Amino acid sequence: MIDAKHERRFKTRSFAGTMNIAERVAEILLPTPRLVILRGDLGAGKTTLVKGIAVALGAAAEEDVTSPTFTLVHEYQGTKVKIYHLDLYRLETERELATLGLEEMIADPTALILVEWGEKFPSVLALATGEVAIENLGETERLLVIGVR
Ligand SMILES: Nc1ncnc2c1ncn2[C@@H]1O[C@H](COP(=O)(O)OP(=O)(O)O)[C@@H](O)[C@H]1O
Numbered sequence: 001m002i003d004a005k006h007e008r009r010f011k012t013r014s015f016a017g018t019m020n021i022a023e024r025v026a027e028i029l030l031p032t033p034r035l036v037i038l039r040g041d042l043g044a045g046k047t048t049l050v051k052g053i054a055v056a057l058g059a060a061a062e063e064d065v066t067s068p069t070f071t072l073v074h075e076y077q078g079t080k081v082k083i084y085h086l087d088l089y090r091l092e093t094e095r096e097l098a099t100l101g102l103e104e105m106i107a108d109p110t111a112l113i114l115v116e117w118g119e120k121f122p123s124v125l126a127l128a129t130g131e132v133a134i135e136n137l138g139e140t141e142r143l144l145v146i147g148v149r
């Protein structure tokens with residue numbers, strides 16, 4: 001967990017539950033945290049949460065948000081916020097990371113940068129101002145712990 005000043009917890013019991021809670025998660029994450037690490041095992045619901053946040057911020061339709069596992073970065077322009085969705089699962093070195101242009105994303109004052117597997121890289125952890133840890137409690141039950149620096 002990042003050194004969080006504030007922590008909030010939500011439990012959800014389904015995909016739809018996570019989609020619904022995403023608007024409240026987005027409210028907690030905005031406007032202060034700009035770079036948010038999404039933690040959790042494969043299938044925890046990290047990409048699902050991004051889907052919900054993108055819909056809540058008017059940035060994308062549910063079906064348009066897909067996992068950037070291979071493309072590494074997806075961008076969704078919302079009404080006020082631009083979402084950058086990153087998945088660093090397949091990335092191995094800080095050098096590869098440097099090619100993604102994270103600095104430019106952070107320089108965008110309207111950016112909300114959501115990073116799956118960001119905790120793999122100390123440099124990303126250092127930049128993080130928020131974190132959502134998703135714990136798999138059962139087949140469809142998830143615990144979301146939101147920390148904001
Ligand atoms: N409560 C829940 N919240 C989010 N996803 C859920 C939930 N219950 C079941 N699921 C399912 O778990 C999977 C989560 O996948 P995904 O969001 O891609 O995870 P990740 O990005 O963490 O690997 C989806 O198939 C989704 O339908």
Ligand SMILES: [Mg+2]
Binds near residue numbers: 048067
């Ligand atoms: Mg994912």
